[in-house]
Amino acid sequence: MTEIRDEFLSEEDLDLRNMSWEELIAYWNLWLEQAQATNDLDEALYSHGVFERDPAPAGKTRAEEQSGTAETRDG
Amino acid sequence: MENPYLDLTEELNRGRLRVLLSSGQAVVVHRLAIMSKDGDWIVREDLEAVNHILEVLSSHGARYRFGAPLDLRWLVGGWSSHFEFRRGDLRVRTDFVTRPPRITTDQLARMWENAEATGNEVVEPAPLAAMKLTNREKDYAVVGELARLMTDPQSRLLYSRSSRDLIQLAAEHPAALEEVIPRRPLLAHIAEGREILEETLDRERRALIHANEKRLARYQAAAEGWAKIWPEVQRQIGDQSLMDAHRLMTSRAEGVLPFEPGGGTEP
Numbered sequence: 001m002t003e004i005r006d007e008f009l010s011e012e013d014l015d016l017r018n019m020s021w022e023e024l025i026a027y028w029n030l031w032l033e034q035a036q037a038t039n040d041l042d043e044a045l046y047s048h049g050v051f052e053r054d055p056a057p058a059g060k061t062r063a064e065e066q067s068g069t070a071e072t073r074d075g
Numbered sequence: 076m077e078n079p080y081l082d083l084t085e086e087l088n089r090g091r092l093r094v095l096l097s098s099g100q101a102v103v104v105h106r107l108a109i110m111s112k113d114g115d116w117i118v119r120e121d122l123e124a125v126n127h128i129l130e131v132l133s134s135h136g137a138r139y140r141f142g143a144p145l146d147l148r149w150l151v152g153g154w155s156s157h158f159e160f161r162r163g164d165l166r167v168r169t170d171f172v173t174r175p176p177r178i179t180t181d182q183l184a185r186m187w188e189n190a191e192a193t194g195n196e197v198v199e200p201a202p203l204a205a206m207k208l209t210n211r212e213k214d215y216a217v218v219g220e221l222a223r224l225m226t227d228p229q230s231r232l233l234y235s236r237s238s239r240d241l242i243q244l245a246a247e248h249p250a251a252l253e254e255v256i257p258r259r260p261l262l263a264h265i266a267e268g269r270e271i272l273e274e275t276l277d278r279e280r281r282a283l284i285h286a287n288e289k290r291l292a293r294y295q296a297a298a299e300g301w302a303k304i305w306p307e308v309q310r311q312i313g314d315q316s317l318m319d320a321h322r323l324m325t326s327r328a329e330g331v332l333p334f335e336p337g338g339g340t341e342p
Contacts, residue, residue: 049155
């Protein structure tokens with residue numbers, strides 16, 4: 001019987017451990033390429049550091065321009 | 076095979092260890108998950124390191140995003156500097172701090188010593204877990220898995236998010252448990268069983284989330300004046316080289332963006 005343990009991430013996430021270094025880099029690069037699709041949406045937002053969003057009008061996201069609303073960052 | 080964040084780390088560390096790859100991209104190198112498209116580095120707090128970073132970013136045609144100038148006077152106060160450039164079809168965002176959150180001065184010194192000794196350019200699981208105690212729920216899942224990568228029982232006890240793991244660790248390492256209870260009061264509840272421990276883990280997570288929200292709010296309040304003039308500063312630096320933009324940005328930020336946020340800096 002398999003022992004139950006607390007799970008935090010998906011099997012797919014943790015499968016990175018089973019990849020060779022070359023496979024990891026290829027998968028990572030592909031993920032980064034695909035993630036470019038949301039560049040317009042997160043144009044004004046920050047992932048790290050102490051700033052949350054770009055205050056410049058140019059930093060307004062396309063989604064905000066269309067809806068007239070502001071997004072909030074979760075971190 | 077090339078990767079934008081590993082390649083940039085290598086460039087930034089050419090000739091000397093100046094930066095450590097951190098946050099989301101470090102989590103990838105630790106083979107836990109791919110969750111972020113931006114890069115984040117911890118920078119050695121000296122002038123040569125900062126100047127080298129500016130030169131490398133300049134060679135990539137990077138531009139400043141809203142943030143603090145990459146200048147030690149602000150970085151010492153815990154501020155972050157942000158840049159962006161294109162690499163082929165990729166938008167590469169690069170974020171830099173010298174004082175990562177929730178890391179004490181002693182821990183930071185040890186991080187650099189270990190990195191020098193091992194040549195490892197990536198933040199190790201324990202300090203990375205401390206940095207990931209943010210106000211994002213998803214980061215706590217990463218901390219839970221990072222704790223399982225740690226080899227030192229004390230570090231695992233300090234960062235584990237699993238009641239089952241904590242109960243097992245406490246049984247296997249009672250001396251380590253006694254040692255770290257003062258640093259993580261939640262550990263005193265291990266003997267009360269899983270249900271109580273899980274409730275305490277939830278409360279601890281919410282408290283950590285609120286603490287980081289307060290921390291960010293202090294920086295946001297301190298940056299109000301800078302945010303007001305940023306659209307104008309951004310227009311001024313628009314067509315300039317990064318080095319010229321850096322000089323202008325620094326002079327405009329002086330007297331507007333305080334070197335430290337109100338309430339002082341804290342690890």
